[in-house]
Amino acid sequence: QVQLVESGGGLVQAGGSLRLSCAASGRTFNNYAMGWFRQVPGKEREFVTAISWSGSTTFYADSVKGRFTISRDNAKNTVYLQMISLKPEDTAVYYCALQVQARRSGSWFRESTYDYWGQGTQVTVSS
Helix, strand or coil, rough: CCEEEEECEEEECCCEEEEEEEEEEECCCCCCCEEEECCCCCCCEEEEEEEHHHHEEEEECCCCCEEEEEEEEEHHCCCEECCCCCHHHHEEECCCCCCCCCCHHCCCCHHHHCCCCCEEEEEECCC
């Protein structure tokens, strides 16, 4: 059993920054990719970013490139999402997700490739 717990969400003005954390427990997550997704009410959950277990490979949605940075600390079983230059359209519930088997990196943008999900943390960006 794996538990993922996100934290760090909140209310911020446009142009501001936030850092989300996702702590994993229950089993090692060192060998697998992790990702961040976000969802706005009434819309499908969308891919934001993903990172390989080593941290050497990352992917970003075009909408967040240059503003968001994903990183991980395997010793702490934690993945981070640093968000800068936030925009009102970044407002959403942000979810972290974990894979527990190796999958092609080209598929990491798909929800179906992730096996465990956190409960989500709300990020609200005011204009």
